[in-house]
Amino acid sequence: MAGPATQARTGVARDLGRQPYAPVWRAMQAxxxxxGDDTPDELWLVEHDPVFTLGQAGKPEHVLMPGDIPVLHxxxxxxxxxxxxxxxVAYPLLDLKRLKIGVRDYVCKIEQAIIDTLDEWNIGAARKDGAPGVYVNGAKIASLGIRVRRGCTFHGLAFNISGESTPPFSRINPCGYAGLQVVxxxxxxGPASLEAVKPALLAHLGRQLGLAWRQDSALPCLQAA
Known part of the structure; x- marks a missing residue:
């Protein structure tokens, strides 16, 4: 189990509300x-419009019946x-070198934060060897997909809160696994409200990463879009 970092820094937490995927993705890249070396770490929380995304290793044959949901590489x-x-969906934008966290340990810390959040509602969850994410009784409740560039992270995690988030997974092989159950x-x-879960997830991510969050406004570039 990945333990919490020992020395807390201040990070910026932004709640972006509901947004289409592509503008947030481009904002993360930018x-x-x-x-720079002194840029504060940030965490963006967002609820996306429906979209299927294929990662760098993504195979189009795992998209079975996209229908009216767009597919982005x-x-x-x-x-x-x-x-x-x-x-x-949570996007940690972190300088891992500055936080002294390795990539494998970073993945474990994100998973542990989700596991600890689920424990708030007495739901036991676990990792699965070779399949990043968090599982409850073999069903996937949270997915991870990250990118590290020059020691800095973007992309992140998707945590299924309400039942409406799960039916579209039947149109794909989730994470490349045919027949994988999603919950x-x-x-x-547990609660169906994202607002009921966000404070617990923020707290556990902060604890694992050694960051104390300072709440800030949403991104001006997204507000103006």
């Missing part, structure tokens, strides 16, 4: 390209996943 790791209403927090007796 933030990462422009950041993106620059994160991993295979195909779905983002849409009823999910908390949401509300299916397990």
């Amino acid at each position: 933030f990462t390209d422009a950041r 993106v620059d994160r790791g991993g295979q195909v996943t779905y983002h849409g209403p009823g999910q908390i 949401a927090l509300s299916d397990l007796g």
Whole structure:
């Protein structure tokens, strides 16, 4: 188990609300390209409009029946996943070198933060060897897909909160696994409201990463779009 970092820095947490995927993706890339040694780490929370994304290793044959949901090829790791209403998507934009966190440990810390969040509702969850993400009784409740550029992270995690987030997964082989079951927090007796879960997820991500969050406004470039 990945333990919490020992020394807290201040990071900026932004709640972007509901947004289409592509503008947030481009904003993450721009933030990462422009950041310097003193740029504060940030965490963006967002609920996306429906979209399937194929990671760098993504195979189109794992997209079975996209229908009216667009498919985007993106620059994160991993295979195909779905983002849409009823999910908390969290994008940690971190300087891993400055935080002294290795990539493998970073993945473990993100997974542990989700596991600890689920424990708030007495839901036992676990990792699965060779298949990044978080699982409850073998069903996937959270997916991970990250990118590290010059030691800095973007992309992140998608955490299924309400049941409406899960049906589109039947149109794909989630993360490249045919027949993989997907579940949401509300299916397990937890809340269906994203707002009920965000504070717990923020707290556990901060604890694992050694960051104390300072809330800030949403990104001006997205507000103006």
